[in-house]
Amino acid sequence: MTLCATLVEDRAELRILLLIAMASSCTRLCLRCRSRLCSKTVASTWQYYTQVRNCIRVTRVPTQILDGSSVIKGNHIMNQARQCNQQMFRYSDLAAKHLATEAKGDIGVEETSGADVVAYKSTLLPIRDAVLESQVSLDLDAAADISALEVISDEEAVSISFPSALPPVSASLRDYVDQSETLSKLVQLGVSLWKLEQRPNVGSMLLRLNFNTDVAPRLLFLKEIGVEDSRFGYIITHNPFFLTESLENLQSRVNYLKSKKFSSETVASMVSRAPYLLNFSVKRLDNRLGFYQEQLHLSASNTRNIVGRLPRLLCGSLEPVKENLKVCEMELGFKKNEIQQIVLAVPKVLTANKSKLIQIFDFVHNIMKVPHYMIAKFPQVLNSKYLRVRERHLFLEYLGKAQYDPTLPNYISLDRLVSVPDETFCTEFALATLEDFYLFQKTL
Known part of the structure; x- marks a missing residue:
């Protein structure tokens, strides 16, 4: 630690010596110029010298960082040092340009030779290189000694704050709409977030989704099977878990329905009115179709007819359906053929x-x-x-x-x-x- 501090102080003393040499060279040059040229150049030189001294004070501060102060304060000082170095470079360039312009534009240019200007610039350039070298060395030394595992005080730990793009906790998805691209675009599609946030774990699931990789491909799938754009919001509102289904599974379920001779228009209508339809496996869909065909003694065509008109028969529980069939037969006294006739005309009787x-x-x-x-x-x-x-x-x-x-x-x-x-x-x-x-x- 002492060796690092000594090296930084030596660099600072070297800068001062170089600045003194630059100032004396500039003074000799000004003595050969007119009083106006001398006054302007000396004023610029001393202004530059004052800025360099201030920057040297700042660049010497990292010796305190190397002695064990906080990482956050070190980063702040480093930024100040870099800004001062940039100011030093700017004043160096301006001073050189100012001297060259005044020397060329003056009447007594024969007294101010070009060699003096070159000598002045050659004095400035090593200073610029020295500052740049010290900046790189300082950054490397600080990066080597500052560790993420360094122990800091409780006060410093409490003062550390990290900006958060999303609110940490909220009872409503409304607070996340402005920061989440997925939620904002779902709102544009007509999704009712106030309904989804009432369901457990749905809000956190939506926040984890990426619109381009998770949502957009499934919306494109719905469009390809014939679902109208105006139904996207209704489908996602009633079945947000559709967004987590793989495209392969979704396509396989649509292919199964088409293999059972459901038309493309009927499949699109069924998905639009029964959003949970595509969440069920092919095996489950096949079991449901077989159940209605067997219980009601229907043909394949009549089975497609009642399911196409009331697609939620494939999504809901079968227990209410079984109970209503028993009620119609045992309590209401309908015959099986009459029950079949009733169901074909009004499928809703099964779920009433x-x-x-x-x-x-x-x-x-x-x-x-x-x-x-x-x-x-x-x-x-x-x-x-x-x-x-x-x-x-x-x-x-x-x-x-x-x-x-x-x-x-x-x-x-x-x-x-x-x-x-x-x-x-x-x-x-x-x-x-x-x-x-x-x-x-x-x-x-």
């Missing part, structure tokens, strides 16, 4: 709420006196709202027009009873005004 299904059937069959075969012929009534069915039937019954037998006059079909708007219902079936129907609803 069991209590709602029983409630509507009970009202239609026991209150409205509609037999099983008529319900199986118009199964849309099982997928309608219970309140609508009840209000309209009671209004027709109040008017004496509740007639659902196709063999009798003034027959009203179940599908039109629950599907037409209120105005059409009043004018075509009830033969009453809309105001009368609204007044009747208030009595219920």
Whole structure:
């Protein structure tokens, strides 16, 4: 440590000696010039000399760094030393140019020979080389002695701060949108981040994704299979884990569906409406298709029909489906062929709420006196709202027009009873005004 400090002090003394020689040479030159030239040159020389002395003070500070001060302070001093060296180089060049210009532009140029200017420049150049050499030597010495394993005090450790591009902790993905390219572009696609952040581990997963390498290739895959751009946001919002699936697996699942004679348009529609579809393996998709074909005794064409219209049958749990099939057969009393007929017309019956299904059937069959075969012929009534069915039937019954037998006059079909708007219902079936129907609803 003492040897390094001595070397730095020797370099500083050498600089001072060189500066004194430069100043004396410049003084001799100024004596042969006019007073104006002398005054300007000496002023520039002493200004330069003052700057060099200040820089020498700064460059001597690293002796304290070598004695064991903090790395952070050392780096700050090193930066100051480099700035001072740059100022020394600039003043050296300006002084040389100033002297040469004044010597050439003066009337008494015969008294100021070009040899003096050359001598002045030759005095400056070694100083510049010496400063550059000392700077390189100083950087090497500091880099050799400063270690990342050096022990620092608690105060210095607390003062160390590292700028962070992302907030360390946040309860909302909104705080990361401006810093994350992936999140900002997902927002532009229409992804609802407020829905995703409510799901565990999804927010951290999205922050780890790179848009160009993780997101963009999968969006391009969706576009290639026919999914519209407007559906990208919906798909990612409901199934963000699609972004972590490999492209090979995604392509193999699409190829399987096409091998089962699903058209390209049907596959694109299924993926758009059931985002989790492509997260399931080929084996699972095959088991699901086999289940519906076997349980409902359907042909391959009819199986594709119900799955294409309700693709979430391949994604959801099979337990509600099994339970609804048992309810239709055992509790509601439908035959297997009637259940098949109902499912082909309204696949949503398989995933409907069991209590709602029983409630509507009970009202239609026991209150409205509609037999099983008529319900199986118009199964849309099982997928309608219970309140609508009840209000309209009671209004027709109040008017004496509740007639659902196709063999009798003034027959009203179940599908039109629950599907037409209120105005059409009043004018075509009830033969009453809309105001009368609204007044009747208030009595219920």
